[in-house]
Amino acid sequence: MKLIKCHIENFGKLSDFTYDFTDGCNTVCEGNGWGKSTLAAFLRVMLFGFRNEGKRDPLENERKRYSPWQKGVYGGELRFESEGKQYSVRRTFGSKSAEDEFQLTDTKTNLPCSDFTQNLGEELFRIDAGSFERTIFISQNDCETFVTDGINAKIGNLAENTDDINNFETADKRLNDLLNSMSPSRKTGLLRQSKDRITELKTQIRNGQEIQNTMESIDARKKAAIEEREKLSAELTELQERQKELGIYKDQQAKKEKYLDLRAKMAQRQQTLKEAESYFNGVIPKGEELREKAAVCNQGISVRKAMEIYCLTVEEQAQLKDNFPMVDNARLEEKYAEAQELESLESTIRKNALSGEESRRLEELSGYFAEGMPQEAEIDSVKNAWTNRNEGKSLLQAKEIQRKTLQSIQAQEDARCLREQEEAGKRKKILLLFGILLSLGGFVVILLGQGVIGGVLIVLGIAAVAAALLFTAGRSKVQTGENTELSYLEQEMEELEAQVRIEEEQIDDFCTRWGLREGLELTSWLVELQNKRRDYEALLERQKQDGSDEKTARIAALQKDLQQFFAEYGEVPETQNYLAALHELAGKCRQRQLLLEKQKKYLQQKQKYEALAEQVKNYLMSLQLIPEEHPEEQLAELESHRKDYEKELQEYRRIEQEIKAFEEKEDIPALLALKIPEGEESLESLADEMQVLSERMEERFQTIDSYQKQLSDLQESWDTVENMQEELEALQEKTEEGLKQYELLGMTKNLLEQAKSSFTAKYTESVMQGFRKYYRILTGTECENYQMDANTRLQVIEGNMPRDIGYLSLGNRDLIGICMRLALVEAMYEEQKPFLILDDPFVNLDENRTKGAMRFLTEIAKEYQVIYFTCHGSRE
């Protein structure tokens, strides 16, 4: 195993630095600050990685410490040989391990290789970084060494076993920690704490025993109180029995009293019943009969009241005694009709008679219409004619205005037409001439041989001629139309004037006949004439109606007949007011009729009353009673007594029933024979005694309850003690188990250490031999004062006592450390020898020993590749 070459890209102060290693000793002798330790650290870091990465201090944290001063790529390459094969490892470092890069290549093929991983140092040397630094890598001022688990494992060929000698220190520490944590003597030890708790619990439980004693004491008192309460309860039960017995007697006594009371009440009721019965003469009327007869009695009273109503007064009786002849209704109706007819006829005659004024007016009108009287239709016809005539006149005036307007327009139009006709005549002539010329031209063209053009010219010529002719005709027609409208108007006016004239002739004729007075307006005159005519006709009609002979004769006949009729009753009316007389006569007849009916009803009621009175009378007599003047009162009294009797009877029967039920339920002879129980105590006195006992019992109960509560409280405390007892038992068991574990763990630790010593002792001698060899090379003397214990710990014999090498001088310690390292390396690597890195380890040696160190270098370089760093030529 050897180094071939290294190249540093950047690492601490070193940059782009290359070093080729040779076999044997490679001495790097450079001044202070050149970077020797950095180069040594680079070699170590390339194999095992950085130290103290978790530290904040940049001097301790190697990743920070060797961060390139000049920036650039942080890392480099290391070429080495192992078991005949050359490798190149390249590493670049980031600010943290996750950013690091690692690549291993086989230098023969330059291909990536997986013979080693990032844990290159451990895999290459089979030791950890710590062991590496205690053996192969000797840094400045740290020459001392000691045997690590890794060194032991490597020496014992157990580097592959992770859970053996290489883990001894950890295992030993864990066992030690566990023993400490469990320690039964240390305050922090679990077993010590358990023991303390056990002591505490025992004390508390011992104190708690007093609770049990108290509970037993209270329990005894409680039992005594219960016994006393039970005794009182027995006494109370006895009193209750006596109370019950007395209570039964009281109940029976009460029943007896009740029975006797019932019997007395029944006797009393019997007497009262007899008294009620004595009112009746042996016959007790039935309620229903009494109510029936009372109803009959009440009916009789009603009938008697009706009799009083229908009874005739003295005057009425006198009226009935007159022999007044009654008129039958048919005849009376007949006379009424005659009287009404008579009055009607007389009224008609009175109404149609003319007054003086009316006679004078009739005479005057007779003179006026002596030659005849115009008809109503005739007068209306004249009225219409007058209206038509006036309308015709107005229309004629309007049309006259229209005719004048038309005439004016006609004159203007005629003048304009004349002008137009003149202009048109000129245009017509030109057009006519142009047409003729065109036609002639056409003919000429045809003649000249241009048939088509000639034809066209002829047609155009004819068209022009035709247009001239048509224009003339149109103008003529317009003139004719205007003339027709005026002539129509004039014709209408003529017809209208003729009509007006006819109307005026009719009016004039009528006025002449009936003498229209001068100055009177025609319309008013016609209305007056019409009124006169109507008045005259009405007066003539009334004159015609007045004084008819038939009527006069009828009136006389009727008067005679009526006078004869009234004569039968001896009262002919003087005023001849027959209707009033007839009314008076009819009244008299109706009055007499009413009296007769009243008298009849009175007799009927009287008969009915007498029958009812007889019925009541007979009933009273059947009851052995003498009927009195007011039987209804007699009956009411009977009913009252009967009710009293019934009530008494019911009460009597109720008591009788009650006694019967009582006798059926109770033992009457026993009740009647009931005697007072012996003893003078009363229920009250017993109740008082029981009350006292109950109160005492209640007191006892409260006492028991109080004991019970005390016991409950104590029980809770006792529960706590019991819980403690449980805890104590569990804790004791657990502690015992823990102590056993503790003992066995201690034994384990001792036996493991013992085993480790036995194990390492087997190669101690070989290591010691190596140490002696290198000591001799370095010092030139034999080491006689040194020995190695089973734990590969070197000791120096000073003053006949083995002492730790820490007592030696620094130079000696370095010397011994270097020798020991080499001895260990020799023991560890029997076959493939590793390279050694020595970072100026001889700096503390004196001159003689420095010379020895140079020999030492020469010697070891024969067997190992040595990379030696020094800053001084004397140590080169």
Add this chain to the structure above:
Amino acid sequence: MKIIHCADIHLDSKMSANLTKEKARERKTELLTTFQNMVTYGAEQGVAAIIIAGDLFDTKNVSATARNVVKDLIQGHPKIAFYYLQGNHDEGSFTSGLSELPENLHLFGNNWTSYELSGTENTSGKGVAVTGVELTPENSGSIYNTLSLDVDQCNIVVLHGQESEYSARDKAEIIHLTALKNKGIDYLALGHIHSYKKERLDARGVYCYPGCLEGRGFDECGEHGFVMLDIDELTGTIDSTFIPFASRKLYTIPVDITGCESTTEIMERMRAETAGKGYPEKSLIKYELVGKIDVESEKDIDFLLHQFSHLFYFVKIKDSSEYLVDYAAFAKDKSLKGEFIRTVMGRADLPEEDKATVIHYGLQALAGEEILDA
């Protein structure tokens, strides 16, 4: 006629030996509830009486809740006659706290007390009598001589104590069975033993322990409940049936872990012992690890407990297994381990069991594993 025979209910038991405080409190409540359910069940079945053959309560000082619940249960079922014989745990604990005893609660004293069961449908049949005595050091020797029963009726005798074929003077907890033979007993209703047991007493009768109503610890595993007596009143014959009634059951499951090298393998063995056995989820389970395992094997009881504790109401693991060291394998081993084992084995003063443990500790320490098995 139907009668319930129960005993050793131990109301107000603390049960804190195995359980946490919360679970112990819960179990205490469940115990009371199960008793309540038993009475309700009896009422539904139309039982005429409930015989409590001692130890209804666990302590002399009963909690107010338990006392009130029991009192209300008795008063709430007036048609059921409760025959309560006090045991060694509950002497005077219940009745002394009551100002007035319920009418249907019947007690026994230091002398034989007999109750005729009323309410039989057929009056022409045999009567049923419940007779009992509370054993004390004073009466335990002589009480058997004073027992006089009407052999023509159906006799149920109630006692609380440990069965024995021999007499034990001044020992209240011993029941002298021989002295009770041929006394005309049809059914000897006993209490004190916490598991069901029924045996023949003599040619006529049987004796029976119903066991406790609920198992309270792993010494009370298996079925628990009460006994239902069905009495033919015409012939006087008694047919008794054990009715399992506990709300939860306790099981101890032995698991042989011989050959297991890791906690996972032990876990598989435990699973194999659990699966398909029909243990209800609400059970209380104790796994007992037995057998021998290699000294280098790994075993974490805490992990196992964590794996199984959610499967049941309560789980406990007791490790009774031992370590087995293959000495031959290390006899010539050139390593610290080999050296260590040889060193331990060379200690003649150490018991074999301790040697195995020491070796286990050492190997665990070297392997960087937990040294103690938690």
